[in-house]
Amino acid sequence: SAVISQKPSRDICQRGTSLTIQCQVDSQVTMMFWYRQQPGQSLTLIATANQGSEATYESGFVIDKFPISRPNLTFSTLTVSNMSPEDSSIYLCSGVELAAFFGQGTRLTVV
Amino acid sequence: AQSVTQLGSHVSVSEGALVLLRCNYSSSVPPYLFWYVQYPNQGLQLLLKYTSAATLVKGINGFEAEFKKSETSFHLTKPSAHMSDAAEYFCAVSEGSSYKLIFGSGTRLLVRP
Numbered sequence: 001s002a003v004i005s006q007k008p009s010r011d012i013c014q015r016g017t018s019l020t021i022q023c024q025v026d027s028q029v030t031m032m033f034w035y036r037q038q039p040g041q042s043l044t045l046i047a048t049a050n051q052g053s054e055a056t057y058e059s060g061f062v063i064d065k066f067p068i069s070r071p072n073l074t075f076s077t078l079t080v081s082n083m084s085p086e087d088s089s090i091y092l093c094s095g096v097e098l099a100a101f102f103g104q105g106t107r108l109t110v111v
Numbered sequence: 112a113q114s115v116t117q118l119g120s121h122v123s124v125s126e127g128a129l130v131l132l133r134c135n136y137s138s139s140v141p142p143y144l145f146w147y148v149q150y151p152n153q154g155l156q157l158l159l160k161y162t163s164a165a166t167l168v169k170g171i172n173g174f175e176a177e178f179k180k181s182e183t184s185f186h187l188t189k190p191s192a193h194m195s196d197a198a199e200y201f202c203a204v205s206e207g208s209s210y211k212l213i214f215g216s217g218t219r220l221l222v223r224p
Contacts, residue, residue, distance in 0.1 A: 096210045104154040
């Protein structure tokens with residue numbers, strides 16, 4: 001199955017700053033998604049990363065806070081903007097090839 | 112709207128005992144159902160999936176799950192637990208092949224020696 005590489009694996013950031021997370025798939029995939037896993041909780045879908053067009057956001061998530069790019073079928077980025085401690089979470093990228101598979105995640109701590 | 116309920120945030124079994132992790136779903140359209148495992152500080156690994164074919168699905172590491180439409184359930188089982196099975200398990204549902212996953216709250220499996 002395809003493999004997703006996600007960078008950075010972890011980061012500690014100052015409040016008010018932004019972090020861009022990169023997701024690289026080793027093969028072309030039609031669908032890519034971004035999820036958030038808050039501490040001790042399950043995963044919540046942030047948005048669908050659409051190739052060549054604006055991402056589709058789930059309820060409670062907005063483009064200004066979580067801008068997403070997907071320039072081609074193997075790469076996507078998620079930016080967490082103007083961070084606050086409440087943004088401390090694991091962010092996971094997912095691609096679809098017969099099923100959804102996941103990257104290792106980015107563990108973000110905002111101080 | 113879809114939802115997933117996992118009964119039991121923690122399940123503890125002895126090594127060699129049966130593993131049963133429960134998952135019930137709600138979906139207005141034929142669902143696709145998945146079980147994922149998450150080891151500490153790692154991403155999610157797909158154990159198995161149901162996509163409207165055989166109702167008994169076999170996955171990796173000896174796990175299997177049975178789709179029961181009448182009970183809206185998709186419970187995960189393994190005949191004999193191994194210490195390496197200790198992890199967090201997530202059940203998830205999507206609206207058919209959308210693959211936009213709605214996750215359950217997760218069940219942490221503890222395996223006692």
